[in-house]
Amino acid sequence: MKTLAIFGSTGSIGTSTLDVVRQHPGRFRVRYLTAHRNAALLCAQAREFAPDAVAVVDPASAREAREILGSSVDVLSGMDGLLELARREDYDTLVSSLVGFAGMLPTIAAIQSGHDIALANKETLVVAGEIISRLLERHGVALAPVDSEHSAIWQCLAGEPPHSVAKLILTASGGPFRGRSREDLADVTREEALRHPNWTMGSKITIDSATLMNKGLEVIEAHWLFRVPPERIEVIVHPQSIIHSMVEFADGSVKAQLGLPDMKLPIQYALSHPDRFAVPGPRLDLLELRRLTFEEPDLETFRCLALAYEALAAGGTAPACLNAANEIAVQAFLDGRIGFLDIARVIEESLAAIPAVDAADIESIIATDAETRIFATSCAARSARTVSFS
Amino acid sequence: MKTLAIFGSTGSIGTSTLDVVRQHPGRFRVRYLTAHRNAALLCAQAREFAPDAVAVVDPASAREAREILGSSVDVLSGMDGLLELARREDYDTLVSSLVGFAGMLPTIAAIQSGHDIALANKETLVVAGEIISRLLERHGVALAPVDSEHSAIWQCLAGEPPHSVAKLILTASGGPFRGRSREDLADVTREEALRHPNWTMGSKITIDSATLMNKGLEVIEAHWLFRVPPERIEVIVHPQSIIHSMVEFADGSVKAQLGLPDMKLPIQYALSHPDRFAVPGPRLDLLELRRLTFEEPDLETFRCLALAYEALAAGGTAPACLNAANEIAVQAFLDGRIGFLDIARVIEESLAAIPAVDAADIESIIATDAETRIFATSCAARSARTVSFS
Numbered sequence: 001m002k003t004l005a006i007f008g009s010t011g012s013i014g015t016s017t018l019d020v021v022r023q024h025p026g027r028f029r030v031r032y033l034t035a036h037r038n039a040a041l042l043c044a045q046a047r048e049f050a051p052d053a054v055a056v057v058d059p060a061s062a063r064e065a066r067e068i069l070g071s072s073v074d075v076l077s078g079m080d081g082l083l084e085l086a087r088r089e090d091y092d093t094l095v096s097s098l099v100g101f102a103g104m105l106p107t108i109a110a111i112q113s114g115h116d117i118a119l120a121n122k123e124t125l126v127v128a129g130e131i132i133s134r135l136l137e138r139h140g141v142a143l144a145p146v147d148s149e150h151s152a153i154w155q156c157l158a159g160e161p162p163h164s165v166a167k168l169i170l171t172a173s174g175g176p177f178r179g180r181s182r183e184d185l186a187d188v189t190r191e192e193a194l195r196h197p198n199w200t201m202g203s204k205i206t207i208d209s210a211t212l213m214n215k216g217l218e219v220i221e222a223h224w225l226f227r228v229p230p231e232r233i234e235v236i237v238h239p240q241s242i243i244h245s246m247v248e249f250a251d252g253s254v255k256a257q258l259g260l261p262d263m264k265l266p267i268q269y270a271l272s273h274p275d276r277f278a279v280p281g282p283r284l285d286l287l288e289l290r291r292l293t294f295e296e297p298d299l300e301t302f303r304c305l306a307l308a309y310e311a312l313a314a315g316g317t318a319p320a321c322l323n324a325a326n327e328i329a330v331q332a333f334l335d336g337r338i339g340f341l342d343i344a345r346v347i348e349e350s351l352a353a354i355p356a357v358d359a360a361d362i363e364s365i366i367a368t369d370a371e372t373r374i375f376a377t378s379c380a381a382r383s384a385r386t387v388s389f390s
Numbered sequence: 391m392k393t394l395a396i397f398g399s400t401g402s403i404g405t406s407t408l409d410v411v412r413q414h415p416g417r418f419r420v421r422y423l424t425a426h427r428n429a430a431l432l433c434a435q436a437r438e439f440a441p442d443a444v445a446v447v448d449p450a451s452a453r454e455a456r457e458i459l460g461s462s463v464d465v466l467s468g469m470d471g472l473l474e475l476a477r478r479e480d481y482d483t484l485v486s487s488l489v490g491f492a493g494m495l496p497t498i499a500a501i502q503s504g505h506d507i508a509l510a511n512k513e514t515l516v517v518a519g520e521i522i523s524r525l526l527e528r529h530g531v532a533l534a535p536v537d538s539e540h541s542a543i544w545q546c547l548a549g550e551p552p553h554s555v556a557k558l559i560l561t562a563s564g565g566p567f568r569g570r571s572r573e574d575l576a577d578v579t580r581e582e583a584l585r586h587p588n589w590t591m592g593s594k595i596t597i598d599s600a601t602l603m604n605k606g607l608e609v610i611e612a613h614w615l616f617r618v619p620p621e622r623i624e625v626i627v628h629p630q631s632i633i634h635s636m637v638e639f640a641d642g643s644v645k646a647q648l649g650l651p652d653m654k655l656p657i658q659y660a661l662s663h664p665d666r667f668a669v670p671g672p673r674l675d676l677l678e679l680r681r682l683t684f685e686e687p688d689l690e691t692f693r694c695l696a697l698a699y700e701a702l703a704a705g706g707t708a709p710a711c712l713n714a715a716n717e718i719a720v721q722a723f724l725d726g727r728i729g730f731l732d733i734a735r736v737i738e739e740s741l742a743a744i745p746a747v748d749a750a751d752i753e754s755i756i757a758t759d760a761e762t763r764i765f766a767t768s769c770a771a772r773s774a775r776t777v778s779f780s
Contacts, residue, residue, distance in 0.1 A: 155643060159549025164666035169676075236676060246648070250668035252655055253545060254648040258636070265642055276554035278640035286559075286626060286684040294676040 002271060003091040005032035005115070007082060007106055010041040012202045013097035013120040013146065013263060018045060020268045024277055031091040034082050034106075036099070037061040043068040052090075055081035057102075079105065086110040093271065096121045097146070099204055100327050101369055104128055108362070111135045111143075118270040120146035122221045123327075127320035127369065129224030130359050144270035145225055149218050151266030152244035152257035153226060158274065160249065167248040168228050170218055171238040172297060173198050175210040178239060182301050188340045190333065198241035198261045207330045208304075211343050212297065216308020217326075220319050223312060230312045235305065237295040242284065260284055303344035311351060317368035318356035324372035325350035325379075332380040342383040350376045392661060393481040395422035395505070397472060397496055400431040402592050403487035403510040403536060403653060408435060410658045414667055421481040424472050424496075426489070427451040433458040442480075445471035447492075469495065476500040483661065486511045487536070489594055490717050491759055494518055498752070501525045501533075508660040510536035512611045517710035517759065519614030520749050534660035535615055539608050541656030542634035542647035543616060548664065550639065558618050559636040559644075560608055561628040562687060563588050565600040568629060572691050578730045580723065588631040588651045597720045598694075601733050602687060606698020607716075610709050613702060620702045625695065627685040632674065650674055693734035701741060707758035708746035714762035715740035715769075722770040732773040740766045 004021070008014045014035075021028045030049040035042040037058035043065055046054050053074035056062035062077030069075060076084060079102075086094060086109035094110040095118045096103055103121030108128070110117060112135065119125065125132055136143055145151050149170050157165070176195045177185055193210040194203060201209070208214035219233050244266075246256040259265050260282060268277060286292075299306040304326070311322040329346035332338045338346070354372050357364055394411070398404045404425075411418045420439040425432040427448035433455055436444050443464035446452035452467030459465060466474055469492070476484060476499035484500040485508045486493055493511030498518070500507060502525065509515065515522055526533055535541050539560050547555070566585045567575055583600040584593060591599070598604035609623050634656075636646040649655050650672060658667060676682075689696040694716070701712040719736035722728040728736070744762050747754055 155645060157549075159547075159664060161665055164668075166668075243646075248673065249666050251658060251662070251666040252649055252652075252669060252671065252673055253659065253666070254674050255545060256633075256646045256648060258644040258646060259642055262642075268641060269643065272641070274549065275551050276639050276641040276643070278554075278556075279642060281642065283638065283642055284644050287686050290684055292682045294680055296677055 001027065001029055002093060003029045003031045004093055004095055004271075005085060005091045005110070006030060006095045006097070007034045007086070008036070008097035008099065008103070008121070009033040009045055010035040010038040011097055011099060013267065014095070016263045017095050017097065017267050018049065020264055020271065021049070023264075023279060027277065028271070032085045032088070034085065035061070039064040039068065046073050053085060055085050057082065082106045083109045086115075087113045089113065092116060093118055095146070095267075095271075096124065099202060101127060101323065108132070108135065111139055111141050114139050114141060116141055117143045118146050118267070119143055120267075122147060122217050123323050125221045125224045126217050126323050128359070128362065128365055129220065129319070131362060131365070133224055143225070144273060145221075146263075146266050146270045147218060147221065148261070148263065148266045149245040150222060150225055151269055153222065153247055154273075155257045155269065156245070156247040156255035157226070160247075164250045165226070165228060165247060166232065166250045168222050168226060168233045169246040169248060169254075170215060170222060170233065170235050171241070171243050171245050172212060172215040172235055173209065173241045174237040174239050174295070174297070175212065177210055178237065178295075180301065182341065185301065185340050190336060193333070193340060197239070203334060204327070204330055207333060207343075208326070211304040211340070212302035213304035213308065213326050213343070213347075215297070216305045217323065219308055220312050230309060235297050237297050238292065239295070240289065240292055242289060242292055258284055304347065307344065307347050307351065314351075314356050316356040316359045317364055318351060320359065320365045320368045321351055321354045321356065321372045322347060324369045325376040328373055328376035329380055332384070338380050338383045342380065345383060346376050346379045349379050391417065391419055392483060393419045393421045394483055394485055394661075395475060395481045395500070396420060396485045396487065397422075397424045397476070398426070398487035398489065398493070398511070399423040399435055400425040400428040401487055401489060403657065404485075406653045407485050407487065407657050408439065410654050410661065411439070413654075413669060417667065418661070422475045422478070424475065425451070429454040429458065436463050443475060445475050447472065472496045473499045476505075477503045479503065482506060483508055485536070485657075485661075486514065489592060491517060491713065498522070498525065501529055501531050504529050504531060506531055507533045508536050508657070509533055510657075512537060512607050513713055515611045515614045516607050516713050517755055518749070518752065519610065519709070521752060521755070523614055533615070534663060535611075536653075536656050536660045537608060537611065538651070538653065538656045539635040540612060540615055541659055543612065543637055544663075545647045545659065546635070546637040546645035547616070550637075554640045555616070555618060555637060556622065556640045557638040558612050558616060558623045559638060560605060560612060560623065560625050561631070561633050561635050562602060562605040562625055563599065563631045564627040564629050564685070564687070565602065567600055568627065570691065572731065575691065575730050580726060583723070583730060587629070593724060594717070594720055597723060597733075598716070601694040601730070602692035603694035603698065603716050603733070603737075605687070606695045607713065609698055610702050620699060625687050627687050628682065629685070630679065630682055632679060632682055648674055694737065697734065697737050697741065704741075704746050706746040706749045707754055708741060710749065710755045710758045711741055711744045711746065711762045712737060714759045715766040718763055718766035719770055722773075728770050728773045732770065735773060736766050736769045739769050
């Protein structure tokens with residue numbers, strides 16, 4: 001029986017994680033749950049899974065949760081509440097499915113307390129890959145990827161000697177705008193961008209999929225997870241999203257992991273590995289699909305992917321800057337304040353304006369993150385003016 | 391340094407094995423080489439690799455080899471010569487790349503002498519799977535598959551718990567006659583059947599690819615190698631021969647091994663595993679291929695595949711009968727004595743005529759093999775008469 005702390009339990013990955021728990025009675029015990037502000041869902045989850053405590057980041061929502069749950073469950077609040085739960089000793093694995101930069105500190109706290117991590121929050125490795133790698137080693141902690149692409153690579157690496165990896169090949173669906181030109185994308189709406197062809201996910205990651213920034217963040221994440229240099233991490237567009245990623249080995253052999261697009265599989269593997277738990281349900285049927293296709297990514301139209309490679313090459317706090325600028329720009333796009341192409345522009349200007357410094361301590365990352373958010377916000381406001389003037 | 395006995399060194403797999411040895415100086419030492427009758431090539435190989443001894447099955451060719459090599463290398467002859475070398479203690483791994491039923495006895499002799507096996511001779515497992523499995527266990531010997539499909543499955547199983555395998559998915563190119571109807575195939579020539587779209591191999595196995603019997607033999611081989619029941623071994627036609635085979639796991643995850651069609655890769659992996667040795671040379675490029683396609687096999691037109699499943703289900707000596715009848719029928723087709731569709735007919739009649747008995751001892755297998763060859767030969771002669779009368 002593995003005891004879990006599920007951070008971000010009301011989000012897409014969090015609810016899927018609870019589906020996995022439900023599917024395997026007797027295998028998991030839910031000790032802690034946390035949410036940003038969805039008190040109603042969190043309380044329903046707490047009633048079903050009877051955690052020892054929950055935490056809610058937003059104070060008003062925390063009060064709401066306390067009213068609903070009464071004295072049956074301990075309700076903590078704020079980032080402090082999350083950090084306190086992350087540091088408790090009585091659970092095995094933290095499922096980190098918080099969204100964005102906010103996921104970094106609780107993840108670090110859990111590692112420092114010796115807990116294994118199932119990581120869905122890619123921003124943690126993007127902004128603090130160097131620090132996290134060092135902490136994992138120091139505390140002897142295992143980090144299991146939950147992203148479907150990294151889970152695929154991890155599955156392909158099982159039983160293989162690490163020195164035999166020649167290349168990681170991340171697949172990308174290409175998003176809703178695959179095949180479109182830059183001109184086509186100038187006027188796309190928030191609704192068009194949120195219409196992902198294969199996956200149902202939160203809105204931030206869905207926009208990241210449309211810009212290919214999601215793949216860029218995954219390149220950086222893969223670099224830190226598998227210690228492979230950027231020039232040996234390739235992105236290939238595979239519109240069917242059936243091959244979730246691949247590894248090429250030194251002898252020319254390539255291994256791929258395939259499956260239906262269902263996040264429950266990588267979540268479950270992160271919690272069951274090296275074992276696999278049987279699950280019923282639909283299976284991949286290549287005879288029904290009949291074909292898998294592959295294309296080169298269009299780095300001209302989807303600048304965000306190129307910017308991510310550039311930030312990784314620049315090193316230091318550049319990926320933290322990339323990530324912060326992207327979070328601000330995506331929110332501005334979702335709010336209707338800037339256009340789709342402005343997302344890359346805001347990020348590019350931020351990377352040019354904010355100098356990359358050494359990323360060996362958490363303070364420099366937090367400083368870069370804060371500085372970038374201020375710059376990117378004013379940069380987005382300028383874009384907005386440009387849009388309204390034109 | 392691994393010392394090798396390469397049995398069948400002048401054939402397609404044998405010469406590729408020596409290419410692998412050449413490519414990795416210092417990793418392998420060739421101790422023994424054997425050939426059926428190609429004395430000239432065997433002697434050239436002996437000069438280059440300086441084995442301690444060689445053996446030639448055909449006595450006249452053995453004399454020829456003795457004349458060429460003089461006293462520099464010991465030359466044994468006949469099946470006895472092969473068995474004597476197989477039983478010597480001073481080598482690590484037998485590469486068994488003999489063709490057909492003849493590969494069984496030397497392979498068994500090597501296992502009984504405690505040598506690991508790299509098995510390219512699929513007939514050994516097809517006819518004597520039960521016996522071989524028992525011997526491997528008793529002598530603590532590891533058997534590595536060399537067939538590209540089985541190597542693919544083996545690579546996909548690395549690091550996976552055996553109980554988690556849900557299904558093996560063997561890919562088939564479909565051969566030169568994919569998409570043709572039975573009527574189309576009545577008059578195809580030996581030359582058409584020998585024109586394999588993706589692989590360059592010996593003539594026996596190339597005809598087996600055209601009839602899909604090769605895939606049928608591989609299903610039986612996979613059953614014994616990976617202990618998976620026939621109903622969980624699936625064949626899928628994949629004309630590009632890029633995915634070499636796949637494994638579906640209990641959680642719905644599928645792993646595939648991909649590569650260029652080059653037998654050197656599975657040969658090398660059989661000798662290097664669990665490690666992988668770096669090799670230069672061309673790499674799989676999915677962007678160049680652009681698509682991978684999948685079809686159902688046509689079991690009506692390609693009866694041989696269905697017959698193989700039937701023989702495996704019947705059990706006992708039925709697969710030995712299937713194999714012997716196929717060897718006779720393919721030779722008759724290669725000699726121009728019977729038509730392409732007669733191959734399946736000879737096998738089907740043989741399976742109906744020769745009763746399947748328990749296959750727990752080698753004598754019953756040898757008896758079934760001999761009996762089937764006599765029956766299938768006369769059956770092929772009858773087919774030939776039918777053809778000439780029509």
